[in-house]
Amino acid sequence: MAVDVHQHLWTPAFTDALRRRTAAPRLDGWTLHLDGEPPYEVNPADHDPAARLAADPGLDLALVSLSSPLGVESLPPGDAWPIIDAYHEDALALPAPFGAWAATCLSDIDPGALAGALDRGLAGLQLPATAVGCAAGLARVAPLLDVLAERDLPLFVHPGPAAPAAPGAGPGAPAGIATGAEAPARPAAGSGVPAVPGWWPAVVPYVQQMHAAWFAFAAFGRPRHPGLRVCFALLAGLAPLHSERLARRGGGGRGEVDRDVFLETSSYGPRAIDAIVRELGIDVVVNGSDRPYAEAPDPALGDAARHAVTVVNPNRLLNRKEPGR
Known part of the structure; x- marks a missing residue:
């Protein structure tokens, strides 16, 4: 039975906490307001647990997480903790096969x-x-990573807030919400600045963030946390494919694979997955969809690889026995 390590589900307590806010991030009904972004209409049907299960009945486990690009974790403690606590309460009450990643106030x-x-x-x-x-x-989050290491639990690294787009950003999903469909660009009235397409945050800032996190963990995180298992969303923005450039700059060589560092597949497809497998091997690639904003990709590498990506590898990441074993 397959595992999906990357989904988002906005539960009633979480949405109510956002609706109680008077400043961004906040919800007005189902309209999301973020600083520097146009209002975004959230589809409540996307966050119906029963509909989510019906869409993918073959999952043994689907891990949901807080939408980090909203910036909740970086709010002042008095603002962040009520939202995080609400998210935890509802996430823990979700029916099987849902599980959840913890969130924290930074x-x-x-x-x-x-x-x-x-x-x-x-x-x-x-x-x-x-x-x-x-x-x-x-260094700042090291005490949190120590808590994970003590419990033999993993870290999941997800894109955070994107900087506000330049004037003329498109009216599609804001920086905090990446959709699978291309959003049209909105001209900047009188600014003379070309419009920023709606896909910009997901393709540029998110990827840049994941590159920095990948290389920072290798350089600074791994020496401090030698046994910690870490999973990077969206194939770490394909950061591992820069190994040749890294080697030329004295940062290590190809073939150096950390088996406790995983990459999940959301928003990419067979070509990118194949390239990562050629670089790092199949054993560190795990299935992630980013539902409701995307579908889980098929690695198109055969049944054995599909089983590794959807069953064996995510269970190793989570220190979880495969069902039936």
């Missing part, structure tokens, strides 16, 4: 709060890539 590093959340049954911790993209960021 303006109030609290290892005890994380330990308490994990001990209630959450699968590991999700952090935005913006929090772990440099040595200073990794």
Whole structure:
């Protein structure tokens, strides 16, 4: 039975917490308001657990997470914790096969709060890539990563907030919500600045964030946390494919594979997955869809590879026995 390590599900307590806010990020009904972005109409049907299960009945486990690009984790503690607590309460109450990644407040590093959340049954911790993209960021969250290591639970690195688009950003999904469909660009009235297409945040800032997080963890995170399992969303923005350039700059060579660092497949397809497999091997690639914004890709590498990506590898990431074994 397959595992999907990357889904988003906006539950009632989470949406109610966003509706109680008077500043971004906030919901007005189902209209999402973010700083520097046009209002975005969330489709409530996308966040119906029963409909989600019906769309993919073959899953043994689907891990949901907080939408890190919203920037909730970086809010002041008095703003962040009520939303995070609401997310945890509803996520833990979801029916099987749902599970969830923990979230935490980055303006109030609290290892005890994380330990308490994990001990209630959450699968590991999700952090935005913006929090772990440099040595200073990794040092700041090191106490949280120690909590994971103590419990033999993984870290999931997900894109964080994108900087506000230049004037003329498209009216499609805002930086906090990446959709599978291309959004039209919106001209900037009188600005003389070309419109930024709606796909820009997902393709440029998110990928840049994941590159920085990938290389930062290798350089600064791994020496401090030698046994920690880490999973990077969206194939780490294909950062591993820069190994030849890295080697030429004295940063290591090809063939150096950290078997405790995983990459999930959301938003990519067979060509990108094949390239990552050629670089790192099949054993570190795990299935992720980013539902409801995308579908899980088929690696198109045969049945054995599909089983590895959807069953064997995610269970190793999560320190979880395969069903039936």
